[in-house]
Amino acid sequence: MEVIFTGLRKSGHCDLEAVEMAARNASHRLGAKVLERLLSAPAALELTVACDCGHQARFHQMRAKHLLTVLGPITIERPYYVCAHCQAGRSPRDRELDVEAVACSPGVRRMMAVVGSEASFEQSRQQLELLAGIEVPAKAVERQAEAIGADIDAREQVAIQQAKQLELPEVCAPEVPLLYIEMDGTGVPVVRAETEGRAGKLEGRPAHTREVKLGCVFTQTTAGAEGRPVRDEDSTSYVGAIESAELFGLRLYTEAWRRGWSRAQKKVVLGDGAAWIWNLAGQHFPGAIQIVDLYHARQHLWELFARLFPGDDKASKRWLARCLDRLDQGKIEALVKIIGTLQPASEELAKSVGNEAEYFERNAERMRYPAFRTQGLFVGSGVIEAGCKTIIGHRLKQSGMFWTVHGANAIIALRCCRLSRRFEDYWADRSSAA
Template sequence: MSGKKRGYQGASCVCTGCQGDARFVSRRSRSVVCLFGGIRVTRPYYHCALCHAGESPWDQELGLTNRLLTPAVAELATLAGTMESFARAADVNLRKMTGLRLSESTVERTTEDAGRRLGELLGQRIKFGEDRVWDWQRDAQGRTCAYASLDATGVRRQGENGARMEGRMAYVASIYNPQSKHDERPRDAHQVRYLAGFYDLDELGVQFRRQAGQVGWDEAEQQIALSDGGSGMEQFLRRNFPLAEIIIDFWHAKEYLVELAQATFNHEEQRQQWIDKMCHELKHEGGSAVHSQLEAMEREVIPSAKELHRQTVGYFANHKHKMNYPKYVANGWQIGSGPIESACRTIVGDRLKGSGMRWGDDGADAVCHIRALSRSEPDQWDEFWRRHRN
């Protein structure tokens, strides 16, 4: 590489900090960890008399500013730290698969720095890649359908001096394009975008809508949002996706019936018959029919199950308008929130809920961000590292 291409810009260059005149001082060496291991490089060094900052244009050109790792190694370290515990990422994944010898703390800092940078960019409304309308799946009526879902899962936290703290809920949001038995057209099987972290719901809504818009949410003829009915979920989905059909996860509703049956019936056969009957009615007649059945059985409920019965009746009363499963099934729509529940496990649970793991807020939030990106469409990860790594 020629001297000029290696960062030499003549006797002076423009200071990136204050736009003043930075003068060439000398060629200085520094240590760098690249894919081949540790090396030393010599490059031009400039100093600004106005703001007293020093810089090397070559470092900036290659993304080495304030970094020991080259961008390629930083990406590998982040990917490893995103997939496994920082210790295993350093001692097993990187060492065995690449030969790189990085410390656990280096992998931790690199991964969390990338996650924080990603969080900042998302907050600045930066998008990764060009807008691209997905080839949305079609339902039984031939309409294109777009799906959104939201859930939350707890993360254990650690306080000062290793003290335990109350856990905190991390939100996981997803825009996705599932396979449909009513649509046999070949298409990309991994069309999904995730967001995850300790979000304020208003900020999450802004970023969620932006992700949806980037893949053509508004182009779909039918918009569908799935939820388990948790506190505030419906209001969030209606506020951010006002045209979407809100559907309560069928299996979550079923859990209420199973729990009530276990508290009400002593005999397994009788219990299972009741569950089968009520779930069949829920799927083929809807939430309103089940709500009526639950109200009608009030006098038959044993005293120990009355409070649970009251709660179950209240749940169906509050959500029956989102339990029109006969309509949903006839249209060929998804009625289960399995994809978002799976995302809670794979994005948050598998990485942040390992044995003995406890997190600070900043570290957990950063890892949630970067892990969500790693599980989204591959072009999202690639674009982040190609254009926004510094």
């Protein structure tokens, strides 16, 4: 404190920032001392405690533990017990304080998880130092954020197992008139070991990314001007992971159930044309109205057009306009007919044309856009596309980032939890369990 006051008096000039930072450091140090005393205060000492092996462990000695807290580093003394039967040593106090096998207090770990879910671990390290006066290596932020993300996912797995065995608890959420599910895939750059033996997008070259499957659930209770659909504010929740479609299907089903899927009056599944999406929709969400994102369907026509008519004369533009019009009108059979009358110049083009005709044929019932609009439904999967950008892109696809599947999945679980507004509940839950 002395230093601060002399700093203030010097030459009548006051560098407020230097002073306030010094004052914060001083009060942290003081607080750390108080915390240390509080935590080391001798309670009535138990001579024996139960060991996990079923026998009793005996008091061995008082032992020091170094902890990083929001007030800085502290050292606490706590009793240490050793079991004569299985030789295991333990300090029950660590479990009580929720610091078992970790060197950071719960308060610090929570900060690390929050900043680590938002920014690169190096940026997180800098923010912790600037904003909270906590000095830790970037690696520590990474370890803690990933440990918490992995814990969130482990809890999710418990619910998913219940869903698998049809043992999910009844949902008490209010009945919703209209529930949407959207899903999409997006690539995340991974370290080399995670792509070994996998084919890349370019033939003969290994893949550098792995696909994250992301799903969201949201509700719609009102329509805006001209009957346009409006998503309920703060109603979107997300789940995602790098995993097989089968596992992801159960994950998304569990989330939909939690959101009242079984009690929704009307249900909609929206996605692009990817086969896995409609396989999952059929398997886990029967009875839902299936809609192919209109903008993806248009994209198919634009791409076909570009391949077929490299020069853009009036006649070919008219062809495209007619196709787009049929699509908008949901007249997919007519659209397929137009595509079918084409006489492609090469075998390769003929193949593309065939594929596109097949794509529209297969998805015809998912493209009755006027009927969907009449019901006031969304026909675009913009919510999940924005989700891919905010949840995955902004955090996991920054330049120079390469992930392990485990690390990526932990951070995805953490971000989904936070962006679904569930992190505070999760944290309260786990502290009370500890």
